[in-house]
Amino acid sequence: MNVIKKLISIMLIIGICIPLSGCWNYRGLDTLSVFTGIAIDRNEENNNYKLTIEFIDFSETSKKEPSKSQLVEVEGRTIFEAIRNAKRKLAKKLYMGDIKVVIISNQIARKEGINSILDFFARDAEMRETIIPVLSQEKTAKEVLMSNGVDNKIVSEELEKIIRSGWKTTASSKGVNICKTFDILHGKDEIPLVLPAVRCKNNKEKKIVELNGTAIFKGDKLKGYLSPEETYTYLLATNEINRGIITVPLNDSQDKIVLELEKNKTKMSYSYNENRLKIFLDMSSVAKVSEVNFDIDLSKRETIEEFKSAAKLDSLQRLESLINKGKKELNCDLLGVGTMIHKSDPELWYKLREEWDYYIQTMEVEIRHEFVITNTGLTK
Template structure:
């Protein structure tokens, strides 16, 4: 028995000696955790200027960083003809190897977007180091590097704050939508154009990159959402804002929640309706060689505020408000549709819908789709329903009976 046990022990030891560990394993204290990446045009033709926002663990783990004045982030910037080359070249500045498992944000500069972003995204799909679920935003009227340098209120890591900001406004306002790298690559391989949400800087970058930007009740420099960038064949064509942006998301069935201020009789923008549910169905057909876009929207919401004297206990008044809600939604969708036709870019996904449902018809128009799309007609129907009126029926200034 002892001989058998001794033999098993020897075999076990021999087996353990033959096993190897992870040959490329790295300790956490040897890594620089990248929270955000920014890509701009380089200083030389054909070069990228790549900015990395790196987390400073000692300043974020405890309150020690705040006491000793340490910044929660460090910025590294490198220029190279490839993104990967710039990544590796950063080793000349950083004492730790860049680590991308927790990267929250990719900001593409307006300059690089105008020249085309297809080459920039190749590394994200090809490399195992980079994440496909990283949120993508376009810097507007400023560089991606400037965006990443600004300290943001509420979040110690700016990239995390910006990633949460796009998700938050997407959930409750509807003029912007979160797009990650994987979705963006799929959009680029589809038919027609597409949109990506933008970022704007209000204030001065020099003031924004100082911690003192956060040491006051109102930050001197802030980053805000800045419309949607319209792309055609991977290149930035134009920007859409306000009703055009929200109307676009209505057509694309991307509205989660939003608010509409509707008229109540002669009183303009007097009632605030919180849209809680929105569904859009799209069908495309060709009639005598020209497209007809059938868009049906159904929406539901609650009245959250009113400045009007309308008595919400009366069903006929609710019906009038629903009609006003339908009118406003129609106006924004029509405005978005007209903007797309004037641009000559089908970023409303109509071409993909025609290709999916009528592939034979699509083949007859795909080579001239942008021109044909611009001559199409919109068949729009909107149905609105007001679920509730809140805790009160009678107008605030009128005595309740």
């Protein structure tokens, strides 16, 4: 009996291993058109979606010559229809599992919203959740894919790397994947959608793609943009970064110091009394001196105190400017105050949300900033 059981077990193991010994849906790269990026515009004549698709051409790939990309333009009444129509122009099988970015026309985002566009990318099984939606600041989204990469000949891949690395180094933009974007658009919290904004710049007689701050949404419609400097302040205020460079002017002169932020913690709280909403931003920053463009004795305590006072004043002015822009120009809950209140006091939130625009416009914001300089980087 034991021998029979062993034989059955061995046969079952062999039977299970056979289908696992190879890739059941193997497809060679030479049989695929691998999409890396899609730019989405409108055809004003027939109102169809007009897609510009970047795909990798593996036909001439070698050790000396890296992969190159090509562009194909297609149209359709829906995003899915337009992508399927690409098969009329491409002989190989379409593969969308390697798309890095989806670049959206600012005109579509402002007039129509982006929810219907992103629905296909969030729903399709072949798409990855790591796709990054991007807003084009050019007249069309197509112009971004028609530009040149500096480090990479595939524009979509270069743009994705710039966004992911830029958030950590320059903190001048913010990358949000397609899954998170869809959650924000369909969530109940008053979190504004913030996506990276890009433009084209001339560089040695060529146009290259450049990250240029962030696009701010109210619901799924574009309200406006934050510059790279404003985006940095926004990320500090919302406690999303703790690194970066701060250039601080001293008095009204040309003298400037550059501080490198080593640590930052921002905590937001509120009070509500007699129909008045007040927000408190408590910031704690630690930085070191990285550059000074004038002669000054950094060994003196009063010098460091002067630097700290200048840094705090500059921070206060930038934060006040950002908050005012959120109220007046963008008319949205830029800092996510509604989400904070909803989490801490749902009953109060249900009371305020019916007139939330009014409270955003009238709320008072008090900024309290503790700033510490730990290292002056003294030179010999």
